Amino acid sequence: MITSCVLFQCRQVQPDPLPLFNIVLDSSVLGVQEVSTNNKVPWELMWGPDNTLWYTEQEGRIYRWDPVSGKRKLLLHITDVAGKTTAGLLGMAASAPDPATGRSYLFAAYTFAIKDSIGLKLVRYLVQKDTLVDPKIIAAVSGFRGHYGSRVAISPDHKLYWATGDGAQQGSAQNTADLKGKILRFNLDGSIPADNPVPGSPVWAKGFRNIQGLTFSDSARLYTSEHGDAIDDEVNLIRKDGNFGWSVIEGNADLTDEKAFADSTDAIAPLLAWTPTIAPSGMAFYNDPKIPEWRNSLLLVSLKDRNLRVLRLSKDGHSIVKEKIYLDKMYGRLRAVCVSPEGDIYLSTSNHDWNPYSKPAADDDKIIRITKVDRITAKVLRGKAPETKVSRENAMGLYRVYCASCHKEDGSGSPGTFPSLRTTPLLDQPQQLIDVFLFGKNTKNNPNRMPSFKFLNNEEAAAVLNFIRKGWGNNNSDSITEAAVQERRIMKKSG
Numbered sequence: 430m431i432t433s434c435v436l437f438q439c440r441q442v443q444p445d446p447l448p449l450f451n452i453v454l455d456s457s458v459l460g461v462q463e464v465s466t467n468n469k470v471p472w473e474l475m476w477g478p479d480n481t482l483w484y485t486e487q488e489g490r491i492y493r494w495d496p497v498s499g500k501r502k503l504l505l506h507i508t509d510v511a512g513k514t515t516a517g518l519l520g521m522a523a524s525a526p527d528p529a530t531g532r533s534y535l536f537a538a539y540t541f542a543i544k545d546s547i548g549l550k551l552v553r554y555l556v557q558k559d560t561l562v563d564p565k566i567i568a569a570v571s572g573f574r575g576h577y578g579s580r581v582a583i584s585p586d587h588k589l590y591w592a593t594g595d596g597a598q599q600g601s602a603q604n605t606a607d608l609k610g611k612i613l614r615f616n617l618d619g620s621i622p623a624d625n626p627v628p629g630s631p632v633w634a635k636g637f638r639n640i641q642g643l644t645f646s647d648s649a650r651l652y653t654s655e656h657g658d659a660i661d662d663e664v665n666l667i668r669k670d671g672n673f674g675w676s677v678i679e680g681n682a683d684l685t686d687e688k689a690f691a692d693s694t695d696a697i698a699p700l701l702a703w704t705p706t707i708a709p710s711g712m713a714f715y716n717d718p719k720i721p722e723w724r725n726s727l728l729l730v731s732l733k734d735r736n737l738r739v740l741r742l743s744k745d746g747h748s749i750v751k752e753k754i755y756l757d758k759m760y761g762r763l764r765a766v767c768v769s770p771e772g773d774i775y776l777s778t779s780n781h782d783w784n785p786y787s788k789p790a791a792d793d794d795k796i797i798r799i800t801k802v803d804r805i806t807a808k809v810l811r812g813k814a815p816e817t818k819v820s821r822e823n824a825m826g827l828y829r830v831y832c833a834s835c836h837k838e839d840g841s842g843s844p845g846t847f848p849s850l851r852t853t854p855l856l857d858q859p860q861q862l863i864d865v866f867l868f869g870k871n872t873k874n875n876p877n878r879m880p881s882f883k884f885l886n887n888e889e890a891a892a893v894l895n896f897i898r899k900g901w902g903n904n905n906s907d908s909i910t911e912a913a914v915q916e917r918r919i920m921k922k923s924g
């Protein structure tokens with residue numbers, strides 16, 4: 430430890446942790462450091478008004494982590510956070526100090542209990558030296574069964590944006606009177622700006638399923654990342670009063686019904702859509718000269734694909750021109766990302782959350798910093814291009830990309846949420862098995878439903894189903910044929 434003093438204020442200075450890896454770009458060398466360990470699902474990261482890193486833990490705590498001392502401090506424990514799995518204390522954002530009063534506000538979104546469902550609210554706190562005070566509810570939305578979103582962002586012109594999930598409620602995202610499945614826009618005092626599309630309504634854009642990332646570029650363009658259902662995770666460029674298609678359109682409008690809807694509503698297509706899904710999460714715009722190769726890019730972390738994507742934007746910001754993957758499968762699920770004023774990048778892991786991919790590391794969850802360094806001192810990593818095609822010849826490959834995020838790589842599922850495929854009685858009931866696969870399954874009151882996989886062709890369907898019937902030594906000797914899958918498709922259509 431050394432001590433650093435600025436204007437008579439002395440703090441203990443933690444020496445920089447050594448990079449565990451180096452990312453080598455065209456000309457820059459980056460260091461990957463683990464700066465904070467033993468956290469529990471750091472869901473949101475942001476740079477705080479006091480020049481430290483602020484982060485939430487999903488269960489309800491807001492911390493400040495000081496990059497100089499390396500120490501963390503609890504700012505607030507919110508005690509009425511309620512809800513399971515993807516609910517909790519979610520996004521947050523802070524306003525810059527008001528020039529007149531010097532005041533900053535922190536805005537936090539979290540779920541709370543209502544009698545028969547879960548509500549989601551956005552609360553404003555006044556920032557004080559070591560704590561947050563004077564909670565004021567900016568907005569509250571009821572009727573959630575899942576898909577909560579939610580992220581919060583403040584625009585360069587000091588408006589407050591809040592992205593809500595559709596609540597796993599059919600029809601909510603297209604219903605302008607329902608605040609679920611929307612991007613909402615407020616003044617910092619919670620009032621509704623006069624230039625919102627509909628007077629008196631906070632709705633700014635609609636047609637979203639479950640936004641997990643929300644970030645402004647330097648030129649005030651707003652970008653989102655969003656979870657699709659079984660297909661089509663998306664990144665979108667948001668436009669005022671835009672309709673982004675859900676729940677009629679998934680990804681691009683390529684099916685007949687989707688095209689008709691897009692024509693009649695002017696629905697906006699995503700900049701990028703991923704099938705198989707990657708489960709994108711937090712996203713941050715990067716434009717710092719510190720890492721020139723990554724300027725004008727969106728940094729996007731993912732839960733299912735377990736990596737960091739750098740999505741290079743076109744000059745006008747209206748399209749994504751390049752996609753590169755870093756830290757692939759190295760830290761498990763990644764939840765949040767932010768950029769410091771010095772151009773350093775912070776990421777958080779999410780291995781203690783409701784749907785762990787594997788056993789968390791002993792010191793999970795971590796906050797990781799990516800910074801520029803002078804030279805290579807550790808193992809070298811390079812970016813890679815995304816895989817353009819799933820290896821379809823390989824049934825296990827199909828299982829991995831389409832099923833393992835929920836039912837786990839070994840088919841064991843997770844108790845109470847995702848049934849074990851190793852032991853399901855459906856293995857001996859081929860017709861029912863094919864039906865669940867093609868058309869999905871949603872037992873009453875299960876907020877996690879089995880999505881429909883009818884978009885896979887008969888060959889792929891038969892391959893995956895035979896894999897789960899035989900792949901784990903469970904040895905069902907007969908095979909499901911492509912013809913059998915086709916027959917169930919037709920039965921369903923006519924039945």
Ligand SMILES: [Ca+2]
Nearest residue numbers: 673674675680
């Ligand atoms: Ca969409």
Ligand SMILES: [Ca+2]
Nearest residue numbers: 679680681683
């Ligand atoms: Ca589509």
